[in-house]
Amino acid sequence: MGYIKKLKIGNVELANNLILAPMAGITDLPFRIICKEFGVGMVCTEMVSAKAIFYNDKKTLKLLNTEGEKRPISFQIFGSDEESMGYAAKYISEFADILDINMGCPAPKVVKNGDGSKLLLDLEKARNIIKVVVKNSKVPVTLKIRLGWDKEHIVATDIAKIAEEEGISAITVHGRTRTEFYSGSANLDIIKQVKQSVKIPVIGNGDIIDEDSAEKMFKYTGVDGIMIGRGSFGNPWIFKKILTYLQTGKKLENPNNNEKLQIIKKHINLELQEKGENGIKELRKHISWYTKNMQNSSEFRNKINKIDNSNELLEILEQYFK
Numbered sequence: 584m585g586y587i588k589k590l591k592i593g594n595v596e597l598a599n600n601l602i603l604a605p606m607a608g609i610t611d612l613p614f615r616i617i618c619k620e621f622g623v624g625m626v627c628t629e630m631v632s633a634k635a636i637f638y639n640d641k642k643t644l645k646l647l648n649t650e651g652e653k654r655p656i657s658f659q660i661f662g663s664d665e666e667s668m669g670y671a672a673k674y675i676s677e678f679a680d681i682l683d684i685n686m687g688c689p690a691p692k693v694v695k696n697g698d699g700s701k702l703l704l705d706l707e708k709a710r711n712i713i714k715v716v717v718k719n720s721k722v723p724v725t726l727k728i729r730l731g732w733d734k735e736h737i738v739a740t741d742i743a744k745i746a747e748e749e750g751i752s753a754i755t756v757h758g759r760t761r762t763e764f765y766s767g768s769a770n771l772d773i774i775k776q777v778k779q780s781v782k783i784p785v786i787g788n789g790d791i792i793d794e795d796s797a798e799k800m801f802k803y804t805g806v807d808g809i810m811i812g813r814g815s816f817g818n819p820w821i822f823k824k825i826l827t828y829l830q831t832g833k834k835l836e837n838p839n840n841n842e843k844l845q846i847i848k849k850h851i852n853l854e855l856q857e858k859g860e861n862g863i864k865e866l867r868k869h870i871s872w873y874t875k876n877m878q879n880s881s882e883f884r885n886k887i888n889k890i891d892n893s894n895e896l897l898e899i900l901e902q903y904f905k
Contacts, residue, residue: 586801587829590624590784590808593723593752595655595680599624600808601797601822602755603815604788605659605683605727607690612648613853613862614869617846618815619653623822624808626656630685632698633662633671647675648857655680657725661688663697663708665715672719681752682720684713686742687729689761700761704732709742713749723752727788727810730773733762739773740780747781754781755810758789765813775804786810793821794828801829817872819846840877844904847873848897855893863891870896874903 590600603610603618605627615626628646635643649656658679662668668684676682686709688699702709717724726746731737743754756777758769769789778785787806791797792814800809815821824835838846850869854862867888874880883903890896 586798587826592681592725592784595723597624597655597808599826600786601825602657602786602808602810603627603822604755604810604812605630605657605685606812607688608865609816609868611646611854611865612650612652612857613850614819615649615656616652616853617850618819618822621820621823622826623811625681626652627683628656628658630659630661630688631671631675633660633667634664636660636671636674637667647678649678657681657683659683659685659727660716661685661693661698663702663712665711668712669715669719672716672724676720676722679722681723681725682716683725683727683755684716684751685727686712687727687755687757689729689764694761700729700732703729703738703742703761704736706738706741706745710745710749713746713751717750724750725753725755726751727755727757729757730760730770733760736760737773739777743777743781743785747783751783753784753786753807755786755788758787771800771803774800774806778805778807784808788812790814791825794825794834797825798829817869817875840904843873844900847900851893851897860891860893863893863896866896870900879903 587599590597601624603623603626607629610629631643631646658675660671685699686702693699694701728742730739739756746754756774758774774787784807786808787800787804788810791800791809791811797809827835854866870887871884
């Protein structure tokens, strides 16, 4: 096997090379803490806007809370304006272990401002952003990209080389273009090309949903690590399962319903500590994912989507799991 190993990113060493992807509205503090318990080597915050940090936006600064969390933590910023990206790098690198630049987000509201994956259409601009972030950061800087904007503009190896030249410590490649969003399947051939074109660590991302897809990503592309996003939805134990399988060849069972209920309750409590009763709305999608494919789950989902009180939520959960 030999795929699981410690991963060095700049001067930061991860216990293993499995990473939780940064995902807006999902990888908040509670979910990151839960994933850490299942052995993930590093977690990433939800992406934060460099402009919002520049303007000291209170709601954005809240996303940077990592209280009670095990290190290392990577903080992801997005933006296409050099001044605010430089400022955000300086600000966040005071407390981050690693700083990640987002050049992969496909969301319309992000790309319409020239941010996220839109930067893949302007490599000179991308280079300048990388330069200013690396220059202003006290910690290693990583970069997350897609293959390019569309099939006609596949730039992954070009941007990887630029990143390496400008002092980026590792690069994560999601095997799709922006126009594909999350459709079709991730292109492992291009991830493999990126791996062969640079000396810095390359992390493969896209379609890793279980032990076999994790093994395939490592085996086929030769990447140094893997990043898991949607495969962790309602499934934080995916990290433990992949670690166990790639180290021992054994496949673990999924948690039984009682174990699952305990994980959900823990998630709820962490969410309440972090956001109070407001956190209940946030939790609905997580609970839907946790209970997907269970008996009468769509009926149950309709119920919880109307609840905004934690006691009521816990009561309905207990009943459902009985």
